[in-house]
Amino acid sequence: MCDQKTIINGVKQTMTQGVLPFKYEEEKSQTGITALASLPVYLDLAKVIGLSKSIQKHLKIRENSQGWTDPQMVLSLVLLNLAGGDCVEDLKILEADEGFCEILRKSEMQGLKRKVRRALERRWRKEKKRSVPSPSAAFRYLSEFHDTEQEKTRDQTKIKAFIPRPNDHLKGLVQINKDMCAGLNTVNPKKTATLDMDATLIESSKQNARYCYKGFKSYQPLNTWWYEQGVILHTEFRDGNVPAGFEQLRVFKKSLDCLPENVEKIKLRSDTAGYQHDLLKYCETGESERFGRIEFAIGCDVTRSFKIAVAQVPDSEWQPIYKDKNGKRMKTGSEWAEVCFVPNELCHSKNAPEYRYLAKRQLLEEQSPLPGMEDPKLPLPFPTMQMVEKRYKVFGVVTNIGYEEMNGEDLIHWLHERCGKSEEVHAVMKDDLAGGKLPSADFGENAAWWWIMILALNLNVMMKKLALDPSMEATRMKRIRFSIINIPGRIIKRSRNLFLRLSKGHPSYVVLVEARKRIAMLNGVWEPSG
Structure with missing residues (x-):
């Protein structure tokens, strides 16, 4: 141990600075050392x-x-x-x-x-x-x-x-x-x-x-x-x-x-x-x-009317979303589809812009329950909907990028x-x-x-x-x-x-x-x- 002599009440005492064999001392002059x-x-x-x-x-x-x-x-x-x-x-x-x-x-x-x-x-x-x-x-x-x-x-x-x-x-x-x-x-x-x-x-x-x-x-x-x-x-x-x-x-x-x-x-x-x-x-x-004109891809609100439009998409039109892993193309478990949807905010005008809407869904049964959310009656922190007796997590996208410029899967990857x-x-x-x-x-x-x-x-x-x-x-x-x-x-x-x-x-x-x-x-x- 490194000892240090200290005067307490006029009596010199030896105090230990630490348990390992080293001690700190202050330089007696400026040394020009930098830690940066x-x-x-x-x-x-x-x-x-x-x-x-x-x-x-x-x-x-x-x-x-x-x-x-x-x-x-x-x-x-x-x-x-x-x-x-x-x-x-x-x-x-x-x-x-x-x-x-x-x-x-x-x-x-x-x-x-x-x-x-x-x-x-x-x-x-x-x-x-x-x-x-x-x-x-x-x-x-x-x-x-x-x-x-x-x-x-x-x-x-x-x-x-x-x-x-x-x-x-x-x-x-x-x-x-x-x-x-x-x-x-x-x-x-x-x-x-x-x-x-x-x-x-x-x-x-x-x-x-x-x-x-x-x-x-x-x-x-x-x-x-x-x-x-x-x-x-x-x-x-x-x-x-x-x-x-x-x-x-x-x-x-x-x-x-x-x-x-x-x-x-x-x-x-x-x-x-x-x-x-x-x-x-x-x-x-x-x-x-x-x-x-500015191209955009933005997440859209999954409202009741949007869910109705998503529910009308035939099951055959849902396409798998892939990801590249070690040079191989693998399914992610998510699917996407084009959605025919016009929001209520745009219905009142004939000259309102027309946008392209997409939906992404993921089967909830394939996911482990979130901590604290094991009870199926508890509300989930993301939109869900029932489709063909299955429950899905649903995500919406709105864009003005055309079909011929970017397909739905690439557009979702680009947004994410x-x-x-x-x-x-x-x-x-x-x-x-x-x-x-x-x-x-x-x-x-x-x-x-x-x-x-x-x-x-x-x-x-x-x-x-x-x-x-x-x-x-x-x-x-x-x-x-x-x-x-x-x-x-x-x-x-x-x-x-x-x-x-x-x-x-x-x-x-x-x-x-x-x-x-x-x-x-x-x-x-x-x-x-x-």
Whole structure:
């Protein structure tokens, strides 16, 4: 055991620090050691994509103030997300990493003219000692995104679903993300954007949080994910009591406004929350001036009238759904069929759009009962119906994609592609990054925290797509941290340069050097939108 001498009541006593033969001691001087040896590579990427310039352009909170600038504030919170911090207080841990802070200080001044460097130094009345903002400074900064007038409107209105109007600062975060997406589509161009819209619940005990449909307090942001690029194109932070489909057309239009100029075609996928007839009509009739008609596949409500139409489908018209497993085509146990169905909402107009409806069914007897649902009299958490003395789980789809363009089985597979991926992205937001732990009882502060988490998420996606080995593109954030970010290193100063030294033979050394080379090649190619 490792012993330690301690004076208690004037008497020296030997105390054991632990049961194993080692003990912790504090360095007697700053050593330049960092536990985040690879986090500076994200500073490289942020520099090349002009993230600081975009923040400076679209956020004016600290423009004429003393102390921390807008880029310093936002980048510190982005880096906090990437490093694994999940609350504002974790900025203290980031500040305690002397080696990383040394690189951060050096990086902030790199390439700046002397006049600009002097102006940054004059923002501080006293000598600047910190490298990242303190938690109290970060809280004050986040409070600028909250609009108290909107909260007064919330209290006055009797409307259950209320979405506070974002102030100019929150709109600035939208524009920053738009710049990032535009730059990504410049170096990795995609002419088609398949947009997956989905909401996620963030459980919260905050005083002002509202109860969601599942019965607990939460917030429920509505996210638009760009499938081809793997980034969040747009998000709208919402209270937990706001239904996912509430004003979805308005959010969809905002998402379209965030797309880069070189995108030519749009496709939309959504669950039943997107089954809004104003949204379907907008897509089918080509009301978008820029994109015209938009193809979609959306889950439809399994209403009583829809069940009647499904029951009229002859058993011979139900076709099996297959999946590929180890190169073989195997039945999944589910079947699909075209359904002749016109919803009541469209019956009153001769000029109403016509859509294609499909149904998917799965025999319940082939499934094991859900935990707690063994009693056949209990209601199931999904639509069911009786057909030919058999009970089926039923799922509906509405689309404007024609028969000749995509058969029913392929269309159902295409729609279901969004399911697993959107759930994975939501898990990354809330578990791997800081989206699952909101900092405040004020709506605007939480909305800003969520948006900054999105910037960190998309920056990491760009790192995997543009700088890391292609084999790492599907790697989860926690794996990226373990294998790349959270590795030890020592900062060495020599000839006015900084050297970040890793342990000999560390497998991440080659990965990091190659990543920096790829990032350097992007310099001058990256063209964010104006």
